[in-house]
Amino acid sequence: MVARFMSLKEAVASCVKDGDTISMEGFTHLIPHAAGHEIIRQGIKNLTLVRMTPDVIYDQLIGAGCAKKLIFSWGGNPGVGSLHRLRDAYEKSWPTKLEIEEHSHAAMANAYDAGAAGLPCAVFKGYRGAELPRVNPNIKFIECPFTGESLAAVPAIRPDVTVVHAQKANKKGDVLFEGIVGVQKEAVLAAKKSIITVEEIVDDFGDISPNAVMLPNWAVTAIVEVPGGAHPSYAQGYYKRDNAFYKAWDPIARDRETFQAWLEEHVINGGPEDFAAKREANKG
Structure with a gap:
Protein backbone atom coordinates (compact mmCIF):
# COMPACT_ATOMS: atom_id res chain seq x y z
CA MET A 1 0.00 0.00 0.00
CA VAL A 2 1.30 3.44 -0.98
CA ALA A 3 -0.41 6.65 0.07
CA ARG A 4 -2.75 8.30 -2.42
CA PHE A 5 -3.26 12.05 -2.65
CA MET A 6 -6.91 13.10 -2.81
CA SER A 7 -9.43 15.67 -1.66
CA LEU A 8 -10.82 15.54 1.87
CA LYS A 9 -14.26 14.64 0.53
CA GLU A 10 -12.80 11.74 -1.48
CA ALA A 11 -10.66 10.52 1.40
CA VAL A 12 -13.54 10.35 3.88
CA ALA A 13 -15.93 8.82 1.34
CA SER A 14 -13.44 6.10 0.39
CA CYS A 15 -12.16 5.27 3.89
CA VAL A 16 -14.99 5.83 6.39
CA LYS A 17 -18.35 4.09 6.51
CA ASP A 18 -21.27 3.77 8.91
CA GLY A 19 -20.46 1.63 11.95
CA ASP A 20 -16.68 2.02 11.73
CA THR A 21 -14.33 2.42 14.67
CA ILE A 22 -12.52 5.72 14.15
CA SER A 23 -9.49 7.10 15.96
CA MET A 24 -8.70 10.82 15.63
CA GLU A 25 -5.56 11.56 17.59
CA GLY A 26 -3.38 14.59 18.34
CA PHE A 27 -2.38 15.82 21.79
CA THR A 28 -3.39 19.53 22.19
CA HIS A 29 -1.55 19.99 18.88
CA LEU A 30 -2.39 18.89 15.33
CA ILE A 31 -5.96 17.77 16.12
CA PRO A 32 -7.72 16.87 12.83
CA HIS A 33 -10.75 19.18 13.04
CA ALA A 34 -11.25 19.63 9.29
CA ALA A 35 -11.50 15.87 8.79
CA GLY A 36 -14.00 15.61 11.63
CA HIS A 37 -16.18 18.23 9.94
CA GLU A 38 -16.12 16.28 6.68
CA ILE A 39 -17.33 13.15 8.49
CA ILE A 40 -20.25 15.21 9.84
CA ARG A 41 -21.03 16.66 6.40
CA GLN A 42 -21.15 13.19 4.87
CA GLY A 43 -23.68 12.07 7.48
CA ILE A 44 -21.71 9.05 8.64
CA LYS A 45 -23.37 7.42 11.66
CA ASN A 46 -23.00 4.74 14.35
CA LEU A 47 -19.29 5.35 14.78
CA THR A 48 -17.22 4.11 17.68
CA LEU A 49 -14.98 7.09 18.42
CA VAL A 50 -11.60 6.44 20.03
CA ARG A 51 -9.36 9.16 21.43
CA MET A 52 -7.09 9.55 24.43
CA THR A 53 -8.37 13.05 25.19
CA PRO A 54 -11.66 13.74 23.40
CA ASP A 55 -12.29 17.46 23.27
CA VAL A 56 -14.15 19.88 21.00
CA ILE A 57 -14.04 17.91 17.74
CA TYR A 58 -15.56 14.85 19.42
CA ASP A 59 -18.14 17.07 21.11
CA GLN A 60 -19.13 18.20 17.61
CA LEU A 61 -19.23 14.68 16.17
CA ILE A 62 -21.31 13.41 19.09
CA GLY A 63 -23.66 16.39 18.93
CA ALA A 64 -24.12 15.82 15.20
CA GLY A 65 -25.32 12.29 15.90
CA CYS A 66 -22.33 10.50 14.35
CA ALA A 67 -21.37 8.40 17.39
CA LYS A 68 -22.80 5.36 19.14
CA LYS A 69 -19.82 4.75 21.48
CA LEU A 70 -16.84 6.61 22.88
CA ILE A 71 -13.63 4.89 24.05
CA PHE A 72 -11.49 7.44 25.87
CA SER A 73 -9.25 8.34 28.79
CA TRP A 74 -10.32 11.91 29.62
CA GLY A 75 -12.96 14.18 28.14
CA GLY A 76 -13.37 17.93 28.37
CA ASN A 77 -12.93 21.35 26.79
CA PRO A 78 -9.27 22.00 27.73
CA GLY A 79 -8.92 24.84 30.18
CA VAL A 80 -12.64 25.62 30.03
CA GLY A 81 -14.85 22.81 31.34
CA SER A 82 -17.19 20.04 30.27
CA LEU A 83 -18.13 18.76 26.83
CA HIS A 84 -21.83 19.57 26.87
CA ARG A 85 -22.79 17.64 23.74
CA LEU A 86 -21.05 14.55 25.12
CA ARG A 87 -22.86 14.90 28.44
CA ASP A 88 -26.22 15.46 26.77
CA ALA A 89 -25.78 12.33 24.65
CA TYR A 90 -24.66 10.16 27.56
CA GLU A 91 -27.08 11.49 30.19
CA LYS A 92 -30.15 12.21 28.02
CA SER A 93 -29.52 10.26 24.78
CA TRP A 94 -29.62 13.41 22.63
CA PRO A 95 -29.39 13.34 19.66
CA THR A 96 -28.67 9.61 20.05
CA LYS A 97 -27.75 7.31 22.91
CA LEU A 98 -24.01 7.21 23.63
CA GLU A 99 -22.16 4.30 25.23
CA ILE A 100 -18.87 5.07 26.95
CA GLU A 101 -15.80 3.00 27.81
CA GLU A 102 -13.35 4.87 30.02
CA HIS A 103 -9.68 4.02 30.50
CA SER A 104 -6.56 5.62 31.91
CA ALA A 156 -5.81 -3.79 21.77
CA ILE A 157 -7.12 -0.79 19.83
CA ARG A 158 -7.42 -1.71 16.15
CA PRO A 159 -9.38 1.09 14.42
CA ASP A 160 -10.97 0.68 11.04
CA VAL A 161 -9.67 4.16 10.26
CA THR A 162 -7.23 6.51 11.99
CA VAL A 163 -7.26 10.21 11.14
CA VAL A 164 -4.41 12.55 12.10
CA HIS A 165 -3.07 15.96 11.07
CA ALA A 166 0.59 16.78 10.39
CA GLN A 167 2.69 19.64 9.12
CA LYS A 168 3.95 18.22 5.84
CA ALA A 169 3.89 15.33 3.43
CA ASN A 170 6.33 14.95 0.56
CA LYS A 171 5.33 13.87 -2.92
CA LYS A 172 6.33 10.29 -2.13
CA GLY A 173 3.70 10.23 0.63
CA ASP A 174 5.99 10.30 3.66
CA VAL A 175 4.60 12.35 6.57
CA LEU A 176 6.51 14.80 8.78
CA PHE A 177 5.47 15.70 12.34
CA GLU A 178 7.22 18.41 14.35
CA GLY A 179 6.61 19.59 17.91
CA ILE A 180 4.37 17.85 20.43
CA VAL A 181 3.04 14.50 19.29
CA GLY A 182 0.90 11.97 21.09
CA VAL A 183 0.06 8.48 19.83
CA GLN A 184 -0.45 9.39 16.17
CA LYS A 185 2.13 6.96 14.83
CA GLU A 186 0.84 4.03 16.89
CA ALA A 187 -2.80 4.85 16.05
CA VAL A 188 -2.06 4.87 12.30
CA LEU A 189 -0.03 1.66 12.42
CA ALA A 190 -2.83 -0.04 14.38
CA ALA A 191 -5.51 0.90 11.84
CA LYS A 192 -6.73 -0.82 8.68
CA LYS A 193 -6.85 2.52 6.85
CA SER A 194 -5.62 6.03 7.57
CA ILE A 195 -6.30 9.59 6.47
CA ILE A 196 -3.55 12.15 7.02
CA THR A 197 -4.38 15.82 6.56
CA VAL A 198 -1.38 18.13 6.25
CA GLU A 199 -0.66 21.83 6.14
CA GLU A 200 1.24 21.44 2.87
CA ILE A 201 2.62 18.97 0.37
CA VAL A 202 6.26 19.61 -0.57
CA ASP A 203 8.78 18.16 -2.99
CA ASP A 204 11.03 17.02 -0.14
CA PHE A 205 11.77 17.80 3.49
CA GLY A 206 15.17 19.37 2.87
CA ASP A 207 17.68 19.12 5.71
CA ILE A 208 15.22 17.78 8.29
CA SER A 209 16.38 14.56 9.94
CA PRO A 210 14.84 11.38 8.48
CA ASN A 211 13.95 10.48 12.08
CA ALA A 212 11.25 13.15 11.95
CA VAL A 213 9.40 11.12 9.31
CA MET A 214 7.16 9.20 11.68
CA LEU A 215 4.91 7.78 8.97
CA PRO A 216 6.41 6.39 5.75
CA ASN A 217 4.20 6.29 2.67
CA TRP A 218 3.61 2.53 2.89
CA ALA A 219 1.78 3.01 6.22
CA VAL A 220 -0.67 5.64 4.92
CA THR A 221 -3.86 5.23 2.88
CA ALA A 222 -4.77 8.82 1.97
CA ILE A 223 -3.05 12.20 2.19
CA VAL A 224 -5.00 15.44 1.95
CA GLU A 225 -3.64 18.98 1.88
CA VAL A 226 -5.81 21.08 4.23
CA PRO A 227 -4.13 24.33 5.32
CA GLY A 228 -5.35 25.19 8.82
CA GLY A 229 -6.91 21.74 9.20
CA ALA A 230 -6.09 21.52 12.92
CA HIS A 231 -7.84 24.77 13.93
CA PRO A 232 -8.72 25.63 16.70
CA SER A 233 -5.80 23.54 17.99
CA TYR A 234 -2.39 24.61 16.76
CA ALA A 235 0.23 23.46 14.28
CA GLN A 236 3.77 24.31 15.30
CA GLY A 237 5.39 26.57 12.74
CA TYR A 238 2.08 27.49 11.10
CA TYR A 239 -0.42 28.94 13.58
CA LYS A 240 -1.13 29.20 17.28
CA ARG A 241 -3.93 27.75 19.38
CA ASP A 242 -7.18 29.72 19.09
CA ASN A 243 -7.92 30.05 22.79
CA ALA A 244 -10.86 32.37 22.10
CA PHE A 245 -12.63 29.61 20.19
CA TYR A 246 -12.31 27.13 23.05
CA LYS A 247 -13.87 29.70 25.40
CA ALA A 248 -16.61 30.51 22.90
CA TRP A 249 -17.42 26.82 22.45
CA ASP A 250 -18.77 26.48 26.00
CA PRO A 251 -21.93 28.62 25.50
CA ILE A 252 -22.39 27.30 21.96
CA ALA A 253 -22.39 23.69 23.13
CA ARG A 254 -24.53 24.22 26.24
CA ASP A 255 -27.74 24.81 24.30
CA ARG A 256 -29.07 22.34 21.70
CA GLU A 257 -30.56 24.95 19.38
CA THR A 258 -27.47 27.18 19.54
CA PHE A 259 -25.29 24.18 18.76
CA GLN A 260 -27.46 23.12 15.82
CA ALA A 261 -27.36 26.63 14.36
CA TRP A 262 -23.57 26.72 14.72
CA LEU A 263 -23.26 23.29 13.11
CA GLU A 264 -25.41 24.31 10.15
CA GLU A 265 -23.49 27.52 9.52
CA HIS A 266 -19.93 26.43 10.14
CA VAL A 267 -19.88 22.72 9.25
CA ILE A 268 -22.80 21.67 7.05
CA ASN A 269 -22.50 24.79 4.89
CA GLY A 270 -18.74 24.99 5.25
CA GLY A 271 -15.79 23.18 3.74
CA PRO A 272 -12.07 22.49 4.22
CA GLU A 273 -11.23 25.76 2.48
CA ASP A 274 -12.66 27.64 5.49
CA PHE A 275 -9.75 26.44 7.62
CA ALA A 276 -7.19 28.31 5.51
CA ALA A 277 -8.66 31.65 6.62
CA LYS A 278 -8.55 30.51 10.25
CA ARG A 279 -4.88 29.64 9.81
CA GLU A 280 -4.13 33.16 8.58
CA ALA A 281 -6.03 34.69 11.48
CA ASN A 282 -4.07 32.70 14.04
CA LYS A 283 -0.52 32.98 12.71
CA GLY A 284 2.16 34.04 15.14
Missing part, protein backbone atom coordinates in the same frame (compact mmCIF):
# COMPACT_ATOMS: atom_id res chain seq x y z
CA HIS A 105 -4.06 7.36 29.61
CA ALA A 106 -1.60 4.53 30.23
CA ALA A 107 -4.13 1.91 29.20
CA MET A 108 -4.98 3.73 25.98
CA ALA A 109 -1.34 4.27 25.02
CA ASN A 110 -0.53 0.62 25.66
CA ALA A 111 -3.65 -0.50 23.76
CA TYR A 112 -2.55 1.48 20.69
CA ASP A 113 0.93 -0.06 20.96
CA ALA A 114 -0.62 -3.52 21.10
CA GLY A 115 -2.79 -2.77 18.08
CA ALA A 116 0.22 -1.53 16.11
CA ALA A 117 2.07 -4.74 17.00
CA GLY A 118 -0.85 -6.95 15.96
CA LEU A 119 -1.41 -8.22 19.49
CA PRO A 120 -4.89 -9.00 20.89
CA CYS A 121 -4.39 -7.11 24.14
CA ALA A 122 -2.07 -4.84 26.07
CA VAL A 123 -0.53 -5.98 29.36
CA PHE A 124 0.92 -3.38 31.73
CA LYS A 125 1.28 -2.31 35.35
CA GLY A 126 -1.74 -0.25 36.22
CA TYR A 127 -5.20 0.04 37.74
CA ARG A 128 -4.03 -1.18 41.13
CA GLY A 129 -6.43 0.29 43.66
CA ALA A 130 -8.34 2.12 40.93
CA GLU A 131 -12.13 2.03 40.64
CA LEU A 132 -12.43 1.98 36.84
CA PRO A 133 -12.31 -1.86 36.73
CA ARG A 134 -15.63 -1.84 38.65
CA VAL A 135 -17.42 -0.09 35.77
CA ASN A 136 -15.36 -1.19 32.75
CA PRO A 137 -15.56 -4.93 32.02
CA ASN A 138 -12.77 -4.57 29.44
CA ILE A 139 -10.23 -4.11 32.22
CA LYS A 140 -8.95 -7.51 33.34
CA PHE A 141 -6.14 -8.77 35.55
CA ILE A 142 -3.83 -11.62 34.64
CA GLU A 143 -0.95 -13.34 36.38
CA CYS A 144 2.50 -13.04 34.84
CA PRO A 145 3.67 -16.59 33.99
CA PHE A 146 7.24 -15.68 34.95
CA THR A 147 6.92 -13.68 38.16
CA GLY A 148 3.41 -14.37 39.38
CA GLU A 149 2.77 -10.63 39.47
CA SER A 150 -0.77 -9.36 38.86
CA LEU A 151 -0.90 -7.23 35.72
CA ALA A 152 -3.67 -5.24 34.02
CA ALA A 153 -4.85 -6.22 30.55
CA VAL A 154 -7.07 -4.31 28.10
CA PRO A 155 -8.11 -5.08 24.49
Whole structure:
Protein backbone atom coordinates (compact mmCIF):
# COMPACT_ATOMS: atom_id res chain seq x y z
CA MET A 1 0.00 0.00 0.00
CA VAL A 2 1.30 3.44 -0.98
CA ALA A 3 -0.41 6.65 0.07
CA ARG A 4 -2.75 8.30 -2.42
CA PHE A 5 -3.26 12.05 -2.65
CA MET A 6 -6.91 13.10 -2.81
CA SER A 7 -9.43 15.67 -1.66
CA LEU A 8 -10.82 15.54 1.87
CA LYS A 9 -14.26 14.64 0.53
CA GLU A 10 -12.80 11.74 -1.48
CA ALA A 11 -10.66 10.52 1.40
CA VAL A 12 -13.54 10.35 3.88
CA ALA A 13 -15.93 8.82 1.34
CA SER A 14 -13.44 6.10 0.39
CA CYS A 15 -12.16 5.27 3.89
CA VAL A 16 -14.99 5.83 6.39
CA LYS A 17 -18.35 4.09 6.51
CA ASP A 18 -21.27 3.77 8.91
CA GLY A 19 -20.46 1.63 11.95
CA ASP A 20 -16.68 2.02 11.73
CA THR A 21 -14.33 2.42 14.67
CA ILE A 22 -12.52 5.72 14.15
CA SER A 23 -9.49 7.10 15.96
CA MET A 24 -8.70 10.82 15.63
CA GLU A 25 -5.56 11.56 17.59
CA GLY A 26 -3.38 14.59 18.34
CA PHE A 27 -2.38 15.82 21.79
CA THR A 28 -3.39 19.53 22.19
CA HIS A 29 -1.55 19.99 18.88
CA LEU A 30 -2.39 18.89 15.33
CA ILE A 31 -5.96 17.77 16.12
CA PRO A 32 -7.72 16.87 12.83
CA HIS A 33 -10.75 19.18 13.04
CA ALA A 34 -11.25 19.63 9.29
CA ALA A 35 -11.50 15.87 8.79
CA GLY A 36 -14.00 15.61 11.63
CA HIS A 37 -16.18 18.23 9.94
CA GLU A 38 -16.12 16.28 6.68
CA ILE A 39 -17.33 13.15 8.49
CA ILE A 40 -20.25 15.21 9.84
CA ARG A 41 -21.03 16.66 6.40
CA GLN A 42 -21.15 13.19 4.87
CA GLY A 43 -23.68 12.07 7.48
CA ILE A 44 -21.71 9.05 8.64
CA LYS A 45 -23.37 7.42 11.66
CA ASN A 46 -23.00 4.74 14.35
CA LEU A 47 -19.29 5.35 14.78
CA THR A 48 -17.22 4.11 17.68
CA LEU A 49 -14.98 7.09 18.42
CA VAL A 50 -11.60 6.44 20.03
CA ARG A 51 -9.36 9.16 21.43
CA MET A 52 -7.09 9.55 24.43
CA THR A 53 -8.37 13.05 25.19
CA PRO A 54 -11.66 13.74 23.40
CA ASP A 55 -12.29 17.46 23.27
CA VAL A 56 -14.15 19.88 21.00
CA ILE A 57 -14.04 17.91 17.74
CA TYR A 58 -15.56 14.85 19.42
CA ASP A 59 -18.14 17.07 21.11
CA GLN A 60 -19.13 18.20 17.61
CA LEU A 61 -19.23 14.68 16.17
CA ILE A 62 -21.31 13.41 19.09
CA GLY A 63 -23.66 16.39 18.93
CA ALA A 64 -24.12 15.82 15.20
CA GLY A 65 -25.32 12.29 15.90
CA CYS A 66 -22.33 10.50 14.35
CA ALA A 67 -21.37 8.40 17.39
CA LYS A 68 -22.80 5.36 19.14
CA LYS A 69 -19.82 4.75 21.48
CA LEU A 70 -16.84 6.61 22.88
CA ILE A 71 -13.63 4.89 24.05
CA PHE A 72 -11.49 7.44 25.87
CA SER A 73 -9.25 8.34 28.79
CA TRP A 74 -10.32 11.91 29.62
CA GLY A 75 -12.96 14.18 28.14
CA GLY A 76 -13.37 17.93 28.37
CA ASN A 77 -12.93 21.35 26.79
CA PRO A 78 -9.27 22.00 27.73
CA GLY A 79 -8.92 24.84 30.18
CA VAL A 80 -12.64 25.62 30.03
CA GLY A 81 -14.85 22.81 31.34
CA SER A 82 -17.19 20.04 30.27
CA LEU A 83 -18.13 18.76 26.83
CA HIS A 84 -21.83 19.57 26.87
CA ARG A 85 -22.79 17.64 23.74
CA LEU A 86 -21.05 14.55 25.12
CA ARG A 87 -22.86 14.90 28.44
CA ASP A 88 -26.22 15.46 26.77
CA ALA A 89 -25.78 12.33 24.65
CA TYR A 90 -24.66 10.16 27.56
CA GLU A 91 -27.08 11.49 30.19
CA LYS A 92 -30.15 12.21 28.02
CA SER A 93 -29.52 10.26 24.78
CA TRP A 94 -29.62 13.41 22.63
CA PRO A 95 -29.39 13.34 19.66
CA THR A 96 -28.67 9.61 20.05
CA LYS A 97 -27.75 7.31 22.91
CA LEU A 98 -24.01 7.21 23.63
CA GLU A 99 -22.16 4.30 25.23
CA ILE A 100 -18.87 5.07 26.95
CA GLU A 101 -15.80 3.00 27.81
CA GLU A 102 -13.35 4.87 30.02
CA HIS A 103 -9.68 4.02 30.50
CA SER A 104 -6.56 5.62 31.91
CA HIS A 105 -4.06 7.36 29.61
CA ALA A 106 -1.60 4.53 30.23
CA ALA A 107 -4.13 1.91 29.20
CA MET A 108 -4.98 3.73 25.98
CA ALA A 109 -1.34 4.27 25.02
CA ASN A 110 -0.53 0.62 25.66
CA ALA A 111 -3.65 -0.50 23.76
CA TYR A 112 -2.55 1.48 20.69
CA ASP A 113 0.93 -0.06 20.96
CA ALA A 114 -0.62 -3.52 21.10
CA GLY A 115 -2.79 -2.77 18.08
CA ALA A 116 0.22 -1.53 16.11
CA ALA A 117 2.07 -4.74 17.00
CA GLY A 118 -0.85 -6.95 15.96
CA LEU A 119 -1.41 -8.22 19.49
CA PRO A 120 -4.89 -9.00 20.89
CA CYS A 121 -4.39 -7.11 24.14
CA ALA A 122 -2.07 -4.84 26.07
CA VAL A 123 -0.53 -5.98 29.36
CA PHE A 124 0.92 -3.38 31.73
CA LYS A 125 1.28 -2.31 35.35
CA GLY A 126 -1.74 -0.25 36.22
CA TYR A 127 -5.20 0.04 37.74
CA ARG A 128 -4.03 -1.18 41.13
CA GLY A 129 -6.43 0.29 43.66
CA ALA A 130 -8.34 2.12 40.93
CA GLU A 131 -12.13 2.03 40.64
CA LEU A 132 -12.43 1.98 36.84
CA PRO A 133 -12.31 -1.86 36.73
CA ARG A 134 -15.63 -1.84 38.65
CA VAL A 135 -17.42 -0.09 35.77
CA ASN A 136 -15.36 -1.19 32.75
CA PRO A 137 -15.56 -4.93 32.02
CA ASN A 138 -12.77 -4.57 29.44
CA ILE A 139 -10.23 -4.11 32.22
CA LYS A 140 -8.95 -7.51 33.34
CA PHE A 141 -6.14 -8.77 35.55
CA ILE A 142 -3.83 -11.62 34.64
CA GLU A 143 -0.95 -13.34 36.38
CA CYS A 144 2.50 -13.04 34.84
CA PRO A 145 3.67 -16.59 33.99
CA PHE A 146 7.24 -15.68 34.95
CA THR A 147 6.92 -13.68 38.16
CA GLY A 148 3.41 -14.37 39.38
CA GLU A 149 2.77 -10.63 39.47
CA SER A 150 -0.77 -9.36 38.86
CA LEU A 151 -0.90 -7.23 35.72
CA ALA A 152 -3.67 -5.24 34.02
CA ALA A 153 -4.85 -6.22 30.55
CA VAL A 154 -7.07 -4.31 28.10
CA PRO A 155 -8.11 -5.08 24.49
CA ALA A 156 -5.81 -3.79 21.77
CA ILE A 157 -7.12 -0.79 19.83
CA ARG A 158 -7.42 -1.71 16.15
CA PRO A 159 -9.38 1.09 14.42
CA ASP A 160 -10.97 0.68 11.04
CA VAL A 161 -9.67 4.16 10.26
CA THR A 162 -7.23 6.51 11.99
CA VAL A 163 -7.26 10.21 11.14
CA VAL A 164 -4.41 12.55 12.10
CA HIS A 165 -3.07 15.96 11.07
CA ALA A 166 0.59 16.78 10.39
CA GLN A 167 2.69 19.64 9.12
CA LYS A 168 3.95 18.22 5.84
CA ALA A 169 3.89 15.33 3.43
CA ASN A 170 6.33 14.95 0.56
CA LYS A 171 5.33 13.87 -2.92
CA LYS A 172 6.33 10.29 -2.13
CA GLY A 173 3.70 10.23 0.63
CA ASP A 174 5.99 10.30 3.66
CA VAL A 175 4.60 12.35 6.57
CA LEU A 176 6.51 14.80 8.78
CA PHE A 177 5.47 15.70 12.34
CA GLU A 178 7.22 18.41 14.35
CA GLY A 179 6.61 19.59 17.91
CA ILE A 180 4.37 17.85 20.43
CA VAL A 181 3.04 14.50 19.29
CA GLY A 182 0.90 11.97 21.09
CA VAL A 183 0.06 8.48 19.83
CA GLN A 184 -0.45 9.39 16.17
CA LYS A 185 2.13 6.96 14.83
CA GLU A 186 0.84 4.03 16.89
CA ALA A 187 -2.80 4.85 16.05
CA VAL A 188 -2.06 4.87 12.30
CA LEU A 189 -0.03 1.66 12.42
CA ALA A 190 -2.83 -0.04 14.38
CA ALA A 191 -5.51 0.90 11.84
CA LYS A 192 -6.73 -0.82 8.68
CA LYS A 193 -6.85 2.52 6.85
CA SER A 194 -5.62 6.03 7.57
CA ILE A 195 -6.30 9.59 6.47
CA ILE A 196 -3.55 12.15 7.02
CA THR A 197 -4.38 15.82 6.56
CA VAL A 198 -1.38 18.13 6.25
CA GLU A 199 -0.66 21.83 6.14
CA GLU A 200 1.24 21.44 2.87
CA ILE A 201 2.62 18.97 0.37
CA VAL A 202 6.26 19.61 -0.57
CA ASP A 203 8.78 18.16 -2.99
CA ASP A 204 11.03 17.02 -0.14
CA PHE A 205 11.77 17.80 3.49
CA GLY A 206 15.17 19.37 2.87
CA ASP A 207 17.68 19.12 5.71
CA ILE A 208 15.22 17.78 8.29
CA SER A 209 16.38 14.56 9.94
CA PRO A 210 14.84 11.38 8.48
CA ASN A 211 13.95 10.48 12.08
CA ALA A 212 11.25 13.15 11.95
CA VAL A 213 9.40 11.12 9.31
CA MET A 214 7.16 9.20 11.68
CA LEU A 215 4.91 7.78 8.97
CA PRO A 216 6.41 6.39 5.75
CA ASN A 217 4.20 6.29 2.67
CA TRP A 218 3.61 2.53 2.89
CA ALA A 219 1.78 3.01 6.22
CA VAL A 220 -0.67 5.64 4.92
CA THR A 221 -3.86 5.23 2.88
CA ALA A 222 -4.77 8.82 1.97
CA ILE A 223 -3.05 12.20 2.19
CA VAL A 224 -5.00 15.44 1.95
CA GLU A 225 -3.64 18.98 1.88
CA VAL A 226 -5.81 21.08 4.23
CA PRO A 227 -4.13 24.33 5.32
CA GLY A 228 -5.35 25.19 8.82
CA GLY A 229 -6.91 21.74 9.20
CA ALA A 230 -6.09 21.52 12.92
CA HIS A 231 -7.84 24.77 13.93
CA PRO A 232 -8.72 25.63 16.70
CA SER A 233 -5.80 23.54 17.99
CA TYR A 234 -2.39 24.61 16.76
CA ALA A 235 0.23 23.46 14.28
CA GLN A 236 3.77 24.31 15.30
CA GLY A 237 5.39 26.57 12.74
CA TYR A 238 2.08 27.49 11.10
CA TYR A 239 -0.42 28.94 13.58
CA LYS A 240 -1.13 29.20 17.28
CA ARG A 241 -3.93 27.75 19.38
CA ASP A 242 -7.18 29.72 19.09
CA ASN A 243 -7.92 30.05 22.79
CA ALA A 244 -10.86 32.37 22.10
CA PHE A 245 -12.63 29.61 20.19
CA TYR A 246 -12.31 27.13 23.05
CA LYS A 247 -13.87 29.70 25.40
CA ALA A 248 -16.61 30.51 22.90
CA TRP A 249 -17.42 26.82 22.45
CA ASP A 250 -18.77 26.48 26.00
CA PRO A 251 -21.93 28.62 25.50
CA ILE A 252 -22.39 27.30 21.96
CA ALA A 253 -22.39 23.69 23.13
CA ARG A 254 -24.53 24.22 26.24
CA ASP A 255 -27.74 24.81 24.30
CA ARG A 256 -29.07 22.34 21.70
CA GLU A 257 -30.56 24.95 19.38
CA THR A 258 -27.47 27.18 19.54
CA PHE A 259 -25.29 24.18 18.76
CA GLN A 260 -27.46 23.12 15.82
CA ALA A 261 -27.36 26.63 14.36
CA TRP A 262 -23.57 26.72 14.72
CA LEU A 263 -23.26 23.29 13.11
CA GLU A 264 -25.41 24.31 10.15
CA GLU A 265 -23.49 27.52 9.52
CA HIS A 266 -19.93 26.43 10.14
CA VAL A 267 -19.88 22.72 9.25
CA ILE A 268 -22.80 21.67 7.05
CA ASN A 269 -22.50 24.79 4.89
CA GLY A 270 -18.74 24.99 5.25
CA GLY A 271 -15.79 23.18 3.74
CA PRO A 272 -12.07 22.49 4.22
CA GLU A 273 -11.23 25.76 2.48
CA ASP A 274 -12.66 27.64 5.49
CA PHE A 275 -9.75 26.44 7.62
CA ALA A 276 -7.19 28.31 5.51
CA ALA A 277 -8.66 31.65 6.62
CA LYS A 278 -8.55 30.51 10.25
CA ARG A 279 -4.88 29.64 9.81
CA GLU A 280 -4.13 33.16 8.58
CA ALA A 281 -6.03 34.69 11.48
CA ASN A 282 -4.07 32.70 14.04
CA LYS A 283 -0.52 32.98 12.71
CA GLY A 284 2.16 34.04 15.14
